[in-house]
Amino acid sequence: MPSSRKRAAAERLKSGAAWDDFCETVRSAGHIVDEFEGKITELDRSEWYRFLTRLLRNGFERYMENCEPDRPRLRDAPWRQSINFQSPDQDHLLAEFVDGSYDYRIHGNRGTLPYFVIAAWSAKQPDDLAARDWAKHGISGLQEFDPATLTTTGFLPSEAIEFDADGNFEIIVSQTQPAGTNNWLSITSDCVGILVRTLYHDRANTVAPTMTIARLDNVPPRPIAADEVSAGLAKAGQLVLAYVELVRSWWQENLSKRANSIRFSRALYLSNGGVPDRHHGFGAWEKKADEALVLHFTPGPCEYWIFQLCNVWQENLDCYEEGQGYTTKSRARYESDGSVFVVIADADPEVGGVWLDAYGHVHGGMSLRLIKAAGEPPQVALYRLPLKTLRSVGLSGLPNEQAIISGEVTD
Numbered sequence: 001m002p003s004s005r006k007r008a009a010a011e012r013l014k015s016g017a018a019w020d021d022f023c024e025t026v027r028s029a030g031h032i033v034d035e036f037e038g039k040i041t042e043l044d045r046s047e048w049y050r051f052l053t054r055l056l057r058n059g060f061e062r063y064m065e066n067c068e069p070d071r072p073r074l075r076d077a078p079w080r081q082s083i084n085f086q087s088p089d090q091d092h093l094l095a096e097f098v099d100g101s102y103d104y105r106i107h108g109n110r111g112t113l114p115y116f117v118i119a120a121w122s123a124k125q126p127d128d129l130a131a132r133d134w135a136k137h138g139i140s141g142l143q144e145f146d147p148a149t150l151t152t153t154g155f156l157p158s159e160a161i162e163f164d165a166d167g168n169f170e171i172i173v174s175q176t177q178p179a180g181t182n183n184w185l186s187i188t189s190d191c192v193g194i195l196v197r198t199l200y201h202d203r204a205n206t207v208a209p210t211m212t213i214a215r216l217d218n219v220p221p222r223p224i225a226a227d228e229v230s231a232g233l234a235k236a237g238q239l240v241l242a243y244v245e246l247v248r249s250w251w252q253e254n255l256s257k258r259a260n261s262i263r264f265s266r267a268l269y270l271s272n273g274g275v276p277d278r279h280h281g282f283g284a285w286e287k288k289a290d291e292a293l294v295l296h297f298t299p300g301p302c303e304y305w306i307f308q309l310c311n312v313w314q315e316n317l318d319c320y321e322e323g324q325g326y327t328t329k330s331r332a333r334y335e336s337d338g339s340v341f342v343v344i345a346d347a348d349p350e351v352g353g354v355w356l357d358a359y360g361h362v363h364g365g366m367s368l369r370l371i372k373a374a375g376e377p378p379q380v381a382l383y384r385l386p387l388k389t390l391r392s393v394g395l396s397g398l399p400n401e402q403a404i405i406s407g408e409v410t411d
Contacts, residue, residue: 009128009130010225012131013226022234022237028050028135028241029237030244047311047312052240055243058083058239059236063236066095072097072213075093075095076093085097085282086315087308090199090200091208092197095194099111101175103173103175105170106211108210109166113204115158115201115303115371116157117155119194119275120190120194121150121151121194122151122188124142124149125147130234135201135237137388138241141241145158146405151240155275155276157277175189250332251365255284258287262283262376263408263410264279279376281369283366283367285309285365288344292384292386292390293343293384294341294346294353294385296339296340297378297399301375306326308325308366312364314365317364324357341395343355379405379407380406382403383404385398
């Protein structure tokens with residue numbers, strides 16, 4: 001950042017303008033829920049305000065605690081920060097950069113983890129973001145400064161990494177691949193972060209990986225500067241605004257318009273920092289308290305798959321810690337033909353398949369994700385019927401003529 005912009009950013013912090021702008025951005029973001037008036041429940045609204053606090057925690061962790069250009073860190077993403085249909089079986093290690101033009105080394109041990117993937121991303125953010133006010137622009141400001149619209153610019157799956165006999169590895173992170181180095185992650189000059197997605201099949205019996213990151217020039221750490229704090233506040237505020245606008249637009253302009261169906265869109269998934277090793281379908285579900293939804297699909301060969309229920313704000317339902325609200329490749333009950341029935345209801349109808357508790361919700365998002373799939377994602381048939389009827393007819397008596405067929409790949 002040029003010295004004049006650094007001085008302007010520092011002055012905004014000293015005067016309190018950077019803090020006031022952050023607070024106003026967050027305040028206005030919170031009122032986006034008003035656009036859902038009459039279309040959400042009391043439970044939805046309660047979860048909205050909790051969602052805001054989780055976004056705040058995410059922003060502070062990423063841009064205040066974990067955004068020192070001289071001392072990068074790979075840190076766990078905040079607990080229960082389930083942005084965008086977060087899989088309970090997937091953890092995130094995140095390092096934020098201020099300047100992607102430096103070279104780095106990642107050192108670690110994979111433990112007994114079966115699969116992980118490291119990705120670098122860029123985001124829309126101007127060079128003078130810390131020297132300007134953003135709250136006055138509202139949603140329109142996201143066209144220039146949007147921490148939630150991420151572009152994956154580098155991608156390294158664990159199967160492409162060379163490990164020693166004990167599972168240790170080193171990866172060079174740079175714009176240019178060093179001669180003789182196979183373990184290399186490419187980054188661009190506008191890189192803003194690295195994300196490691198770690199995938200667990202059996203978390204209780206898996207040794208977690210360990211990873212650290214450091215700059216290759218061994219620059220010593222230094223005290224934080226005023227312009228960096230100003231930048232962190234701006235990024236944290238815009239992150240809250242960007243993600244609440246993301247869930248609003250996804251729900252109002254996309255998911256809710258095709259209730260009880262799933263659509264696979266690579267462009268939609270990749271627009272938020274997704275990686276190309278998976279199919280990820282999104283949809284909305286809705287039912288009354290005395291109704292059930294039954295989904296039927298046949299997942300093909302893949303490293304891992306998960307179907308999960310979420311609330312309107314794309315968060316896992318609170319029952320996921322008890323193993324509810326989702327099913328996976330290793331947890332599902334399979335039919336003799338390899339297909340899976342998923343039953344969504346407020347009580348277990350005890351008809352077979354996998355029962356997922358709606359946990360007091362009447363609607364929300366749903367997701368079907370397949371990692372390293374051998375072919376195209378599966379077709380999904382969905383049935384909506386009274387819970388009493390389902391208990392009477394069972395899964396074999398589902399009315400095929402009433403099935404909603406989805407699972408199409410749009411791009």
